[in-house]
Amino acid sequence: MAEDLSIIQGTKEKQYQALLPQVKALIKGEPDFIANLANIGAALKEQFGWLWVGFYLVKNEELVLGPFQGPVACTRIKRGRGVCGTAWAKGVTLIVPDVEQFPGHIACSSLSKSEIVVPLINKGAVVGVFDIDSVLLNDFDETDKNS
Numbered sequence: 064m065a066e067d068l069s070i071i072q073g074t075k076e077k078q079y080q081a082l083l084p085q086v087k088a089l090i091k092g093e094p095d096f097i098a099n100l101a102n103i104g105a106a107l108k109e110q111f112g113w114l115w116v117g118f119y120l121v122k123n124e125e126l127v128l129g130p131f132q133g134p135v136a137c138t139r140i141k142r143g144r145g146v147c148g149t150a151w152a153k154g155v156t157l158i159v160p161d162v163e164q165f166p167g168h169i170a171c172s173s174l175s176k177s178e179i180v181v182p183l184i185n186k187g188a189v190v191g192v193f194d195i196d197s198v199l200l201n202d203f204d205e206t207d208k209n210s
């Protein structure tokens with residue numbers, strides 16, 4: 064079945080408002096976790112045009128690269144390392160306005176200037192992280208965090 068995303072212009076809030084119901088419809092009724100992560104990442108990349116949108120999943124005490132869109136990325140990240148490993152260890156969303164100012168940031172692409180990492184929590188445990196990179200400095204805020 065062909066799926067078309069309706070891309071809209073406007074404020075970030077308006078874009079999320081239009082996008083989120085479409086994403087929910089896209090994954091509704093599909094039980095496969097990886098397929099759903101793939102479509103969620105693709106939808107956000109298509110709407111916002113960010114550099115890199117993707118998931119790392121916790122496997123054997125490491126984050127392992129999952130579905131993503133964008134330039135090739137590092138495959139494994141240890142707990143507490145980089146922005147992703149820190150978001151995993153702390154279980155909180157991290158917004159990094161300037162990646163060069165984040166101690167231990169892992170530079171998968173030199174084009175990445177700012178980043179947001181949201182932990183995926185299931186039954187109280189972090190099972191992965193959702194990572195988004197932008198070519199712009201300071202591209203993420205509370206709207207992204209809460210949406």
Ligand code: SME
Pocket residue numbers: 115136137140144145146147148167168169170171172175178194196
């Ligand atoms: N910058 C991340 C690594 C993953 S890439 O950005 C895709 C980090 O510091 O954990």
